[in-house]
Amino acid sequence: MKGKKVKMPEQDPKKRVNNFKEVTLGYTEEEAIKEANRCLQCKNPLCMQGCPVEVDIPDFIALVAEGEFEKAAQKIKEKNNLPAVCGRVCPQEEQCERKCIVGIKNEAVAIGRLERFVADYARGKEEIEVIGNQDKGKVAIIGAGPAGLTAAADLAKMGYEVTIFEAFHEAGGVLTYGIPEFRLPKDIVKDEIEKIEKLGVEIKYNHVVGKIKGLEELFEEEYKAVFIGTGAGLPRFLGIEGENLNGVYSANEFLTRVNLMKAYRFPEYKTPVHTGEKVAVVGAGNVAMDAARTALRLGAKESIIVYRRGEDEMPARVEEIDHAKEEGIRFELLNNPTEILGDKEGFVKGIKCIRMELGEADDSGRRRPVPIEGSEWIMEVDTVIMAIGQRPNPILLKDAQDIETTKWGTIDACDESGETSKEGVFAGGDTVTGAATVIEAMGAGKRAARAIDDYIKNLRK
Amino acid sequence: MYRVLEKEVLALKITRLKVDAPKVASKAEPGHFLIVRVDEKGERIPLTIADYDREEGSITIIIQEVGFSSEQICNLEVGDEFLDLVGPLGEPIKTGGYNKVVCVAGGLGAAPLYPKVKSLHKGGAEIITILGARNEELLILEGDFERLSSSLYVTTDDGSKGHKGFVTDILKQVLEEEDVDMVVAIGPMIMMKFVSQLTKEYGVKTIVSLNSLMIDGTGMCGGCRVTVGGDTKFSCVDGPAFDGHLVDYDEQLRRQNFYSKHEQEVKDHVFGGEGCRVNEG
Ligand code: FES
Numbered sequence: 001m002k003g004k005k006v007k008m009p010e011q012d013p014k015k016r017v018n019n020f021k022e023v024t025l026g027y028t029e030e031e032a033i034k035e036a037n038r039c040l041q042c043k044n045p046l047c048m049q050g051c052p053v054e055v056d057i058p059d060f061i062a063l064v065a066e067g068e069f070e071k072a073a074q075k076i077k078e079k080n081n082l083p084a085v086c087g088r089v090c091p092q093e094e095q096c097e098r099k100c101i102v103g104i105k106n107e108a109v110a111i112g113r114l115e116r117f118v119a120d121y122a123r124g125k126e127e128i129e130v131i132g133n134q135d136k137g138k139v140a141i142i143g144a145g146p147a148g149l150t151a152a153a154d155l156a157k158m159g160y161e162v163t164i165f166e167a168f169h170e171a172g173g174v175l176t177y178g179i180p181e182f183r184l185p186k187d188i189v190k191d192e193i194e195k196i197e198k199l200g201v202e203i204k205y206n207h208v209v210g211k212i213k214g215l216e217e218l219f220e221e222e223y224k225a226v227f228i229g230t231g232a233g234l235p236r237f238l239g240i241e242g243e244n245l246n247g248v249y250s251a252n253e254f255l256t257r258v259n260l261m262k263a264y265r266f267p268e269y270k271t272p273v274h275t276g277e278k279v280a281v282v283g284a285g286n287v288a289m290d291a292a293r294t295a296l297r298l299g300a301k302e303s304i305i306v307y308r309r310g311e312d313e314m315p316a317r318v319e320e321i322d323h324a325k326e327e328g329i330r331f332e333l334l335n336n337p338t339e340i341l342g343d344k345e346g347f348v349k350g351i352k353c354i355r356m357e358l359g360e361a362d363d364s365g366r367r368r369p370v371p372i373e374g375s376e377w378i379m380e381v382d383t384v385i386m387a388i389g390q391r392p393n394p395i396l397l398k399d400a401q402d403i404e405t406t407k408w409g410t411i412d413a414c415d416e417s418g419e420t421s422k423e424g425v426f427a428g429g430d431t432v433t434g435a436a437t438v439i440e441a442m443g444a445g446k447r448a449a450r451a452i453d454d455y456i457k458n459l460r461k
Numbered sequence: 462m463y464r465v466l467e468k469e470v471l472a473l474k475i476t477r478l479k480v481d482a483p484k485v486a487s488k489a490e491p492g493h494f495l496i497v498r499v500d501e502k503g504e505r506i507p508l509t510i511a512d513y514d515r516e517e518g519s520i521t522i523i524i525q526e527v528g529f530s531s532e533q534i535c536n537l538e539v540g541d542e543f544l545d546l547v548g549p550l551g552e553p554i555k556t557g558g559y560n561k562v563v564c565v566a567g568g569l570g571a572a573p574l575y576p577k578v579k580s581l582h583k584g585g586a587e588i589i590t591i592l593g594a595r596n597e598e599l600l601i602l603e604g605d606f607e608r609l610s611s612s613l614y615v616t617t618d619d620g621s622k623g624h625k626g627f628v629t630d631i632l633k634q635v636l637e638e639e640d641v642d643m644v645v646a647i648g649p650m651i652m653m654k655f656v657s658q659l660t661k662e663y664g665v666k667t668i669v670s671l672n673s674l675m676i677d678g679t680g681m682c683g684g685c686r687v688t689v690g691g692d693t694k695f696s697c698v699d700g701p702a703f704d705g706h707l708v709d710y711d712e713q714l715r716r717q718n719f720y721s722k723h724e725q726e727v728k729d730h731v732f733g734g735e736g737c738r739v740n741e742g
Contacts, residue, residue, distance in 0.1 A: 167679050169498060169505075169545040206547035208679055212484055233681030237693065244686055244693065244712055246719040253682035261504070261676070267730035269502045270530055271676075272723035346715035393680055395698060 005110040006035040013326040017296045020181045020264055023323060024088075027117040029067070036064035038102060039109045046099040047111060052443025053086075053150070055079045057096055057111055064114055073122030076115060081153035081196060082146065082442065084123065084188045085175055087116025090439045091317050123191060134161040134200050137456055140223040141165070142209045142396065145173020146438045147229035147429030149196055150445030151452070156199040158453050163223075165207040170260060173231055174438065177260040178252070178287065180294050186259070210399035215425065224459060225424045225452045228403075228411065229445060232430035233393040237386055238282070242340030247274055247348030251283070251291045251387035258294055276382025278302045280351050282337055283387035284314035289324045291385045296327060303329050304379070308336040308356050308369045332379070334358070336371065340384055350380045392431045400425075410434055418448030419455075426452055463497075463543040466519055471601045474526040475569065476535040477511070482546055483518030490553030491576040492670070492702050495522065496678045498545040499533045506530050507675040509573035509701070510549065520548075523572035523601065529727045550678045554645075554668060554702045556580035561587045561641050564606075565628050565656055567648020568594050571602045573670055574647045581645075582609045589635055590614070593628035593648065597621035629655050636663045643668065646705060650714045657705035667705035671696050671713060674720070688712050 009025040010016075016023055027035065039061040047057045055076055063072035076083045092098075092112035100108035136159040141148045144166040152162045170176050175189045197203060207213065218226055235250030237243050254273065257263040261271035279295040281288045284307035295303040305324070307314060310333050314321060325331075335353040343349045355375035358367035392410050397403060404412040404421040411420055411427040418426035428444030430436055467479040485495065494509045512521035526532045537543075554577060562581050566574045571592060582588055590610040594600045595618045607613050614631045615623030624631055628648075635641065636659070644667045646656040653669040660667040673685035673696035685696035690707035694700065 167547065168677065169547075206545050208547060208550065211549055212488055212547075231681075233677075233679065234695075235681070235683045237683070239693075244688060244716070246716060250683040253676060253684045256676055256682055262502075266723070267727045270504045270727055272720045272726075274719065274723075345718075346712075395679055 003106050005038075005107045005113070006031045008110070008113050013323075013328070016182065017293075017327050020297055022185050023182050026120055027113055029069070029121075032064055032069075032114060032117040033067060035110050035114060036061045039065070040101055042101055046101065047096040047109075050095040050097075050099040052095070052439050053080050053446050055096075055115070060118065061109065061111070061114060064118060069118055069121040070125060072118045076118060079446075080115075080442070081150050082175075082192045083115050084119035084192055085146075085184060086439055086442070087112055087114075087119050088184050088188075089175075089179060089437075091437060093318065095439065120188075123188075134159055136160045137224040138163065138222055139452060139456075140218045140226045141229060142226065143167070143173060143229040143231060143429075143431075144171035144193070144203055145229055145231050145429065145441065146175060147231075147431075147441035147445040147448075148173070148227065149193065150442040151227045151229065151428070151449045152201045152445075153196045153199055154446055154449035155452060156196075156201050158449070160453075160456075162201045164201060164203045165209045165213070166203055166205050167208045168260065169205050171203050171205070173229075177256040178290070180255065180259055180290050181264075182293070182297065183290065208395060210396040215396070215400045215422075219424065224456050225426065227418070227445070227448050227452065228396065228420075228425065228427040228431060229429045229441070230393050230396055230431045231441075232390045232435045234391045235386065236389050236391060238337060238388065240337060240339055242342055242348075243386075245340055245342040245348050246346050247276070247382055248340055248384045248386065250390075251281070251287045251385055252390065254291055254385050255287070255294065258298070264294075264298060273298065274383060275300045278304070278381040279383040279385065280304045280306050280332075280337075280379060280381040281385045281387055282306045283389070284309070284316055284333075285387060285389070286316045286320050288385075288387035289316045289320040289329075291387050292329045293324055293327055295383070295385070296329070300383075304332055304381070305329055306332045306335050306337060306351070306353060306379075308334065309366060310334055310358055310369075313366045334369065336369065337384075338376065341378065348382055348384055350378045351384055352376055352378050389435050392434070403427075408434060416447060417451030418444060419451060424455065426455075463546040465537050465539050465541050465543075468537070468539050471523065472599050474535070475523065475599070475601055476526075477521060477523045478534070478537065479519050479521045480543065480546065481518060482520050482548075485546065485548045486513045486515050486518050486520050489513040489515075489520060489549045491556055491580040492551060492554040493549035494551050494573075494678070494701060495520070495546055495548035496550065496675065497522075497534070497543045497547075499530070499537070500544055503533065503544070504530050505545075505676055505678070506534065507550075507672065507678060507697075509670065509672070511572040511575055512579075513576070523569065525569045528724045547678065550697060551701050552699065556586075557584040559584065559586040559642050561589070561639060563589045563591065563632065563635055563639075563641050563644045564610075565591045565632060565644060565646040565648070565652075566593065566606075567628060567646075567652035568599060569601070570646075570648030570652070570670075571606070574645065575602055575605060577645055578606065578609050587611050589639065589641075591616065591628045591631045591635070593617070593652070595619065627655070628652060629659050632656060632659060636660070636665060641665055644705075645669075650710055650717065653705060653708070654710035657708070657710075661706050668702050669705040669708060670702045671700055671708070673697070673701065673713065674716060687716075
């Protein structure tokens with residue numbers, strides 16, 4: 001019985017490449033109970049140490065095993081404000097499930113799948129939480145992504161009056177503009193955000209802090225503390241010839257057009273996106289997989305991952321890579337783009353790559369790719385998507401020069417509390433760490449909420 | 462929120478809207494732009510702020526109907542609201558400390574130029590304005606510029622008003638005769654290109670303003686990129702105003718045509734009846 005995880009049903013790859021519906025379908029009640037019974041209910045649960053937001057994992061799993069799904073949902077909600085999201089996009093295999101004792105000899109308990117099941121089960125069934133007075137003072141949150149939403153929800157529960165300032169016309173940050181519908185349905189994100197609003201959190205859309213309002217003004221308006229969760233929004237490019245040709249996108253732009261602006265329903269929705277027949281995605285992280293799989297669904301005949309290292313070095317989750325392979329994504333590993341070629345109208349027509357081989361390990365412990373001389377070749381493509389990471393967004397920092405930054409341009413904030421060099425200002429998520437995961441950003445939001453609470457309590461003394 | 466307070470048709474297919482947006486108005490500076498969205502299915506459209514009134518809490522935009530989305534904005538009536546309006550975005554331009562500035566506008570470029578001229582004038586500069594358009598009907602804001610300028614020249618492609626020919630013809634004359642310390646040129650990409658070529662010969666500093674394609678307007682997508690002096694810049698956060706002598710205009714011309722096929726598709730779709738897409742997967 002301890003052997004393998006109960007499998008989660010999925011949409012057939014051949015069908016799903018033609019639609020934007022969710023790929024994985026979630027457990028049934030029976031499957032969930034069966035999986036929950038694989039949990040050993042350890043006295044000293046190591047899985048919890050692996051969870052950045054400290055979910056009481058064995059407790060919620062025990063409730064699932066008893067069929068008490070709604071109670072299980074409440075248990076998770078005590079610590080995690082976005083369970084339906086985390087159950088889908090957390091890299092559990094590197095976190096909770098990696099520490100799971102069952103996982104030593106067998107497959108770890110499918111904590112992520114169970115979390116997702118419970119959150120989906122409780123959707124629409126939960127009672128609106130009644131909260132006490134929000135009279136402990138005002139807190140401003142900048143950015144309605146995973147870090148900001150988590151900090152906001154926790155602070156609201158503690159009794160603060162919380163306002164989130166969001167630059168876009170929708171909340172969710174990367175959950176909304178970045179992660180595609182087929183991996184994280186947007187109505188689930190909307191639902192989770194609505195629940196956070198019901199806690200009394202106000203979201204002000206179309207507000208670019210640093211432009212319409214400065215940090216100083218927030219303090220003048222009697223916000224007692226500010227949390228910056230503006231993410232890592234400034235895409236990197238390779239700096240090679242041809243990168244500004246028509247048909248070269250950052251993954252951010254490509255995914256924002258499709259997810260936030262719904263270009264996959266063009267022309268009903270008016271934002272266009274260009275894919276063509278063949279698409280090359282440069283990079284091999286989760287964002288690259290998302291972009292490559294999105295391109296297929298938009299009608300590309302071929303979608304290719306171009307990555308300068310090898311299979312083992314790909315930073316994406318194994319599950320995402322597997323899904324991409326099942327859907328027919330081609331992998332051109334150990335290839336580095338050196339130039340993008342255009343036709344006379346300035347549209348992309350190909351990408352020149354040089355083959356690489358793996359040399360010595362570098363600082364990151366991964367083997368360094370070295371170009372093989374004379375091995376250049378041309379791949380004909382219509383679109384190139386750069387998914388090679390991003391740097392922190394500079395708008396807010398331009399306005400608040402007194403916040404210290406690191407040499408990478410990220411905000412220099414204490415890991416534990418999120419405290420920055422500016423009094424009353426806290427930060428967390430990608431704007432501090434550089435591009436990382438949703439759950440790490442949520443963890444940072446959670447820790448900052450606690451630190452903000454302490455900070456404001458001390459102000460009153 | 463973001464209600465249309467006043468509407469005026471300035472010329473054929475060119476409309477001026479005054480919009481209620483007190484917070485944006487309180488921070489607006491010459492050179493700033495906005496991003497607006499009319500409805501749920503609409504694009505995010507960048508528009509330069511053509512004027513602002515902090516006391517009244519309003520901002521003014523001027524739009525030319527060139528496609529579906531701009532037409533949609535032009536069709537808004539007094540009392541209608543924008544669904545979204547975000548700004549002020551971009552970097553304002555420096556307008557103080559100049560003696561004599563030549564301001565060149567081509568067509569709709571007069572709109573984004575206007576607040577800059579106002580501010581340059583306030584900053585003590587003498588203004589020489591050259592307004593160009595295809596024909597007399599398409600000239601806008603002539604009276605507004607006249608009030609601020611020591612001299613105003615008009616050029617039209619067809620000679621229906623003023624000099625028959627291009628703004629550069631007049632500009633060359635002015636540069637020959639006057640001691641100018643800056644030229645600000647806003648209009649079609651090709652006009653800005655030729656103006657910059659000319660001013661470079663005369664060694665006169667030139668500022669242009671680009672209307673790149675944009676999504677977020679905050680630096681997160683890179684769709685607005687432009688090569689300036691050999692470096693890639695993001696128009697929305699580094700611009701939209703740049704040193705005219707350094708911009709790669711040919712690249713910008715090309716990028717502007719990126720979605721021309723898609724624009725046609727939107728038209729066909731709308732005329733074919735909104736929402737009845739046959740090949741919906
Ligand atoms: S519009 Fe997205 S970065 Fe400028």
